[in-house]
Amino acid sequence: MATLVRRIKLGSQGLEVSAQGLGCMGMSAFYGPPKPDEDMIALIHHAVDSGITLLDTSDMYGPHTNEVLLGKALKDGWREKVELASKFGINFMDGKREIRGDPEYVRAACEGSLKRLGVDCIDLYYQHRIDTKLPIEVTMGELKKLVEEGKIKYIGLSEASASTIRRAHAVHPITAVQLEWSLWTRDAEEEVIPTCRELGIGIVAYSPLGRGFLSSGPKMVENFTKDDFRQYMPRFQPENIEHNKLVFERVSEIATKKGCTPAQLALAWVHHQGDDVCPIPGTTKIENLNQNIGALSVKLTSEEIAELESLVSADIVKGDRYGALSSTWKNSETPPLSSWKPE
Template sequence: MAAVTAVPRIKLGSQGLEVSAQGLGCMSMSAFYGPTKPEADMVTLIRHAVAAGVTFLDTSDIYGPHTNELLLGKALQGGVRDKVELATKFGKTYADGKVGIHGDPAYVRAACEGSLRRLGVDCIDLYYQHRTDKRVPIEATVGELKKLVEEGKIKYIGLSEASASTIRRAHAVHPITAVQLEWSLWSRDVEEEIVPTCRELGIGIVAYSPLARGFFCGGAKLIDSLTDQDYRKHMLPRFQPENLEKNAQIFDRVNAMATRKGCTPAQLALAWLHHQGDDVCPIPGTTRMENFNQNVGALSVKLTPEEMAELESCAAAGDVHGDRYYGMINTWKDSETPPLSSWKQQ
């Protein structure tokens, strides 16, 4: 296993935000991946991460909902706030078994005020629209975010799971600092258009689920450790039995290469993303100290161009069975919004 190493800093986007080269996704501490974890343990983990140099913390108001932001608010007390780059998201709700997406200006403002209260901060460093509201012109959403920047309530604006055209329209209203997207060895379709668009516009790239939601930590046996409350077990196509058995072959190939490199498969998968460029920041999530330390160790794994190509051949697109979500609901693939002119007429 590669050893824990010092965490370098990178510039995320072109507006001045600087973050740790690896971030910490905090979702699983409070939501979606089984029972809620003990608060005191998670506060300890977050503070350990910050002390280790992983200062880019990622949350959202839907994680819980709200409880993950409250958790971070507690972890940031005692002088920790000034040491971190804090990112949260708005726009996604879950009620009565249905997902809602919201981007109207009044909602944007109310959501921001709520997050500020729960986090116990005066300003959010990076504020993302979690998903694109197809009913509201992106210009109207970003226009309100621009006002929040001018008022000092947020510093930088981000998008998550946005199409290339949505990114361009948003960026024309106010510079977008970062786009968060699912990017890993088995989720690479963003490389076709979205990643090049971000690079053309000087927008940083934040890769969530860089370990394929834990798949590159343990392969197919991961499913055996999941509780019935863990949505990966029932809601993600790639983890269903008919696909998991085939996807296990991807893990076996990555694991074999990791063994040769003297690191874990998770470290190898993370190292692949770290080698994509200094404008990319993966944000692996974990609830365990040992896993966090392992993730940071990925920064010391060096890959040659030949090894990068070998890794990519281990998880060729045709080898990945099952989509990211059922129906690809609420992703960048279907995120066009109406023109601003139609909104003004309302």
């Protein structure tokens, strides 16, 4: 099968990936019940055959079951065809969520992921959320050791502020920062994205389709199952969704003019942000995967980009992207290294 996906350099340490990746979370967790393994393995193999080689998972998806799924999918020669990304840092203890970046935890999490994935080395290993109880330099010190030991190749951060990225990068080069970036989530453009570009760090855009809203519109809310966590997110609440449907309607109008789907238009917008950006839309359906790959062929003029951005400006979207107590880059500052006393 001819590859349909171009390759890009992610960051400046030598990692090369497909220009579009595959977010695997929804196969196992958070967006409704887990999907059958054999269907998801077929989907992953189809993605790789089509040229999508960056596969994104985390130890907290399940927890653990998504990594086990990828481990099964990567047997029998598939491992060599992909760049594998996983994450650590969100730990579930007695039903409570805690964020950890202490060296002992970092190492144990990495060993656990290697085992579940059935691999000797993880290509890109992210800190999923920043542990604000200890200096970022402490976490990075252990990640640097894991690179030196050959257990991980490249280090990433997810939902980290500009100053956290800068401090981490001074300990060991950061290859990629994963952040939410789409037509309806653009807050990272102010400071985080320029910092990544200044330091030569690649950008991995998660939820580039607005958690499905930019492909399905407001009707998606009617299909949420009881274990779909989107039902608790501010933007999907009744008082906001009614307003936010305007965003979908405007994207749909332009997509119709372009002869593509709203999802393809929204993804194409992310692709047009630069060759240092790799969106990782997730899906559990082969037809949606094919549609997402089709977004790489949608070309936008600077006028069309400006029109899209003016129609979907920040003041049009109602509701935060996460609930008030969630950890994001906005509250990811860590104490100075000088304040840390190892136990």
